[in-house]
Amino acid sequence: MGGAMLPPGEAGPDDVVLAWAGADAIAVRLPQLADSLDHILAALERRHGKSLADLDRKTKQEIVRVLEARGAFSVRHGVETVATALGVSRFTVYNYLNRERET
Structure with missing residues (x-):
């Protein structure tokens, strides 16, 4: 961390x-929680062996679930940081979050 x-x-x-x-x-x-988010994203990239932006949609959705469970979206600009790392829009991250909360 x-x-x-x-x-x-x-x-x-x-x-x-x-x-x-x-x-x-x-x-x-x-570290500050925002710094921890960068470490978590880097660890996820290492685990998947490629840039998070290059992952398929299903895997990106799973990553958003993991990050939500770890409190990533309580960090200021957390959604923006994750969206940039995943190569998607903030709107897409919110859609992933809303979809997860509905299930």
Whole structure:
């Protein structure tokens, strides 16, 4: 997901500090959700072995279902980002979402 490890003393208020045997061991800085979406899209491309835009319609619909389950569309500009990655319009992504919600 693109997180970074850092010394516990450098942890900010949004970082997660992990302890071991009662002592702070390491801090993890998680990326912003929008950055995570880019990582998720890249992982999906690697899994399918080609650009998401080159996938067939059924596979794109499945990807939209997976992304919705992972909260991708709660991110600002999430629909636009996914539409661009899939090589479709925002309207098409909304249609995929509406179709999924109806079933």
